[in-house]
Amino acid sequence: MPPRPHRRSVAVVGTGGIVSSSHLPALRAHADRVELVAAVDVDPGRLDAFRELAGGEVAGYGSMDDMLDAVRPDLVVVGTPPSLHREQTTAALKAGAWVLCEKPLCLSLAEYDAIAAAEESSGAYASVVFQHRYGSGAVHARELIVGGELGTPLVAHCQTTWHRDAAYYAVPWRGRWAFEGGGPTMGHGIHQYDLLLHLLGPWAEVRAMAARLVHDTESEDVSTALVRFRNGALATVVNSVLSPDEVSRIRVDCADGTIELTHLYGHRNDDWVYTPAPHVAPERAEAWRTPAADVPSSHTAQLGALLDAQDHGVRPPGSGPDARATLEFAAALYKAAFTGLPVLAGEIAPSDPFYQAMHGDHPHWAPKERA
Known part of the structure; x- marks a missing residue:
């Protein structure tokens, strides 16, 4: 060496x-x-x-x-x-x-x-x-999915439901398009749906909604999306800062088994659960367990x-076209939410207003009335 x-x-x-x-x-x-x-x-x-x-x-x-x-x-x-x-x-x-x-x-x-x-x-x-891509649990899960060991990916759920109060948004740059680029879609849920994209591969189509329900911000405080992946799998993605019971969760249902990750700000091997389909032999399912070496997801x-x-x-992971795909997903979510139309991968070209800014030419929400 x-x-x-x-x-x-x-x-x-x-x-x-x-x-x-x-x-x-x-x-x-x-x-x-x-x-x-x-x-x-x-x-x-x-x-x-x-x-x-x-x-x-x-x-x-x-x-x-x-x-x-x-x-x-x-x-x-x-x-x-x-x-x-x-x-x-x-x-x-x-x-x-x-x-x-x-x-x-x-x-x-x-x-x-x-x-x-x-x-x-x-x-x-x-x-x-x-x-979150780098913990041993995520590395192992991706190997199983990409290698076909769990069968064809079919349905997935990605949830970042956190809670942020008014004091959090009192910091001047938070919740402002020009300073933060968006709300929980850009600043919070991006970690989880990046991991979802890492596990399932390229996305193909996004439909979405976004709203500002509580906080006095320019950007959203909740967003939801329906996603079709290139491999045919369908997924839901939820990004929220309105949720008293905070959790980060990813679930992927494949033909032969379900992977579920539940954590908050970081995961270890024990946070990953594998459930085999009824037709899967126990000895095969036992081999899905994450290896003993426990590397937490971390900086x-x-x-x-x-x-x-x-x-x-060589080019490091988390850079180049791979990382751009995650940012493109965020832009597609916002475009789908603000236009009400489905957005396809690769659709947002330099001439598109959503290429220049996550809100495109969508106007800011008006300040909330105070009692």
Whole structure:
């Protein structure tokens, strides 16, 4: 086995909750492969607090341009609000750094294609955080489905029913098309339906509805979709921030068995349940159980996969056309919801208003009347 390259230098952009709670532990878990050398934040107090939490000699910068000029990192982790992702990701790519960016990677298909162009000209790659693909349970489930062991996929359900209160949306950029790109379709449920697409493969057609039922936001607070996959399977997708009983769930019914995953923000092997059809022999069903090695879905697992790709100089998972398909699904859901028409895969071309923005030319919902 060839020797592993030197530790790669890493910079984080944005030092708020997700970077401190998820990316920093992931970097520490891979400390033999990476070295955190710089952090960027426009808030000096937050930056200082992060640097103290990170320990060591982590240089602090108030702007990304200053950091890239001084450090030239191998990898940039982007954890800022979504409206900044496209600009910051392309800046890192142009500096020759690979990127691991929080979801959504950007706010539209137009922005995604601009990132793809920056990849092509730089030779570096940008991955979006879809950590639920990387747990051992998800890897095993996909192998069983793709390999045909469970029979033909027939029916699926994808549910992200979470709860967010008014205080959550008091943050100025939340619930605004220009800053977040949408509501729970873009900011919450995207993790689950990305995993659904990862398990079932390309989608073919979407029909949908979206509404703002509670929160005083521009974007929706609930959406639902009916999906036809290229393999013929039919699915429902629900994205909500109105649900007191919070759960994340995926169920796939195949001809020979059902897979069901129930969790909230991350899964382990025990969260996956396999139910064989009556005609399936017990010894065959026993082989479906997830292997004993339990790798939770996490930023740590995805970072490891990205570093493996970087070691070999190949496109990392969670990037390129694969990640674009998930963003295209979101755009199709919004287009179907706002036009009332079915949307086919590949339909949203550069001339389509839903290529430029997730809301297309749909007007914002009016502010709610207050008692």
